[in-house]
Amino acid sequence: MTAPRPPAFGNGDLVTVRAANPPTHYRTPAYVQGKTGRVVALCGVYPDPESLAHGGDGHPHKPLYRVEFPQTALWDNYPGPPGDRLQVDIYEHWLEPAA
Amino acid sequence: MTDTPKVHDMGGHPNASPIDHSEHTLMDWERRIDSIRGVLGDKGYITVDELRRAIEGLPPERYQSLGYYQRWAEAVEALLIEKGLLTAAELDATMTRLESAAGGAR
Amino acid sequence: MSENHDHANNPDHHHDHGDHTHPGMDTEELGWHARRVQAMETLLAEKGLLTVAEVQRNVDAVESRSPADGARVVARAWSDPQFKARLLAEPEAALAGMGYQLPDPTPKLDVVENTAAVHHLVVCTLCSCYPRALLGRPPDWYKSFAYRSRAVSDPRGVLQEFGTEIPADAEVVVLDSTADLRYLVLPQRPAGAEGLSEDELAALVTRDSMIGVSQPLTPELVAADD
Structure with missing residues (x-):
């Protein structure tokens, strides 16, 4: 068991969601993968669901961030006004600093 | 993303079906499987994440054709077998035994 | 119970019932799952992994x-x-x-x-x-x-x-x-x-x-x- 590192991102940081489809269980929806959004909240540090799903103890725990995307960044033909947004909670190891 | 998203990962999938607003009253077995999972979770036998993994692990056509708690029932069974807590044969035998008991009572 | 559901002969227990246009509405399938869940609870109780009372308390808590x-x-x-x-x-x-x-x-x-x-x-x-x-x-x-x-x-x-x-x-x-x-x-x-x-x-x-x-x-x- 290793102590969790301090959260890597703060509110306002631009982050890109990693694109991956491992055969294991994970909680990062495909439609945000590869997309760039903004951290709007650190939701806490939680046992890693990818470990828990496969019989592990959840360590190391993972910071969880609420990441916000403009809807127009997610869908080519988003049928609503440009101010519409989407927020989804993403564990830190699925996020990279936006290039 | 080069891979096809997994079947449960539905956000943004083309789906032209209107949302069905009708609601059904849960049947007793649906309540029971929900709570069996809850109790097994409280006791540390099956985590929520394992349940999700097992539901997602159903064959895609099975995932799509089963009802919500039918998926739960099959996923919980698969996990119990995986963990060596029971076997499919034991479940089959229990089903048969309960059915003959019910039949005998008629 | 139909042969389709014989898990003993179907170890990966993936049944094939064709297309279900209304998930959860296939009565044969529903009946099977209802019986399967009842058997699961009975067997888990017999093995001492849970009690029927614990399951009932959980149901009551959820419904509260x-x-x-x-x-x-x-x-x-x-x-x-x-x-x-x-x-x-x-x-x-x-x-x-x-x-x-x-x-x-x-x-x-x-x-x-x-x-x-x-x-x-x-x-x-x-x-x-x-x-x-x-x-x-x-x-x-x-x-x-x-x-x-x-x-x-x-x-x-x-x-x-x-x-x-x-x-x-x-x-x-x-x-x-x-x-x-x-x-x-x-x-x-x-x-x-x-x-x-x-x-x-x-x-x-x-x-x-x-x-x-x-x-x-x-x-x-x-x-x-x-």
């Missing part, structure tokens, strides 16, 4: 929560600005003060406020995450493939299916609740609700308004129903 609980909380927030501020900032503490114990340690609950400028809508695209600790079980449509698919990509279209029109100059914010947090929408207090008691306010708060797919009832609508 309903949208009426969420409505009480919303009504309190509508009538007490200090409570509302606390509910938004420290939902667990605010709810504990009303006697609602949330799961410990997870999932956490967060409350998001709908205003004239911002309208929140909650979905779980991956499964069916829902603030059960406060609202009870989710409705069937919340778990449907249609809702899970479209709520994120066409929320305004989905809202229209619920009869909810959000003006184009207001922002729609979708919350895809897929991890350790559950979201409760604090709906906008309807016009004409000033001076109502908390009980009267609670009667305006629908389950769907706390998921964000509709607005709460208006006092006129409720009066017309009486």
Whole structure:
């Protein structure tokens, strides 16, 4: 068991969601993968669901961030006004600093 | 993303079906499987994440054709077998035994 | 019991029943799952892994929560600005003060406020995450493939299916609740609700308004129903 590192991102940081489809269980929806959004909240540090799903103890725990995307960044033909947004909670190891 | 998203990962999938607003009253077995999972979770036998993994692990056509708690029932069974807590044969035998008991009572 | 369901001869136990156009509506399949779950509970009890009483207590606990609980909380927030501020900032503490114990340690609950400028809508695209600790079980449509698919990509279209029109100059914010947090929408207090008691306010708060797919009832609508 290793102590969790301090959260890597703060509110306002631009982050890109990693694109991956491992055969294991994970909680990062495909439609945000590869997309760039903004951290709007650190939701806490939680046992890693990818470990828990496969019989592990959840360590190391993972910071969880609420990441916000403009809807127009997610869908080519988003049928609503440009101010519409989407927020989804993403564990830190699925996020990279936006290039 | 080069891979096809997994079947449960539905956000943004083309789906032209209107949302069905009708609601059904849960049947007793649906309540029971929900709570069996809850109790097994409280006791540390099956985590929520394992349940999700097992539901997602159903064959895609099975995932799509089963009802919500039918998926739960099959996923919980698969996990119990995986963990060596029971076997499919034991479940089959229990089903048969309960059915003959019910039949005998008629 | 049909041979299709003979697990002893079908070790990977993937049955093939062809297409089911109405998930959960195949009576043969339903009957089989009902019997299978009954056998599972019996066998688990016989093995000492759980007791039937424990399962029943869990059922009772789940059913002790309903949208009426969420409505009480919303009504309190509508009538007490200090409570509302606390509910938004420290939902667990605010709810504990009303006697609602949330799961410990997870999932956490967060409350998001709908205003004239911002309208929140909650979905779980991956499964069916829902603030059960406060609202009870989710409705069937919340778990449907249609809702899970479209709520994120066409929320305004989905809202229209619920009869909810959000003006184009207001922002729609979708919350895809897929991890350790559950979201409760604090709906906008309807016009004409000033001076109502908390009980009267609670009667305006629908389950769907706390998921964000509709607005709460208006006092006129409720009066017309009486």
